[in-house]
Amino acid sequence: MSTIDTYRDTLREHELPAARTPSSRFSVVRFLEWVEMRLERRRSRIALLEMTDQQLADIGVSRAEAYREGSRSVWY
8 A cells, every 4th residue: 555545545534524414414404494394384374364254263263363373473
């Protein structure tokens, strides 16, 4: 084995970015899924606000409850 080969093998053993890549990707994917879930929740709240009183009565929600839920922040 030459000195250059030994140096290359040493570099491969200590490559931190390559070792971190799957974990970093996993974190980014999880964050994007979390944001997507929050946006879907917001869309559901907007749909709740757009329902008529009859539709709200059908699902057992009052107008006040729908307004309270619909006016919540995206992050809650």
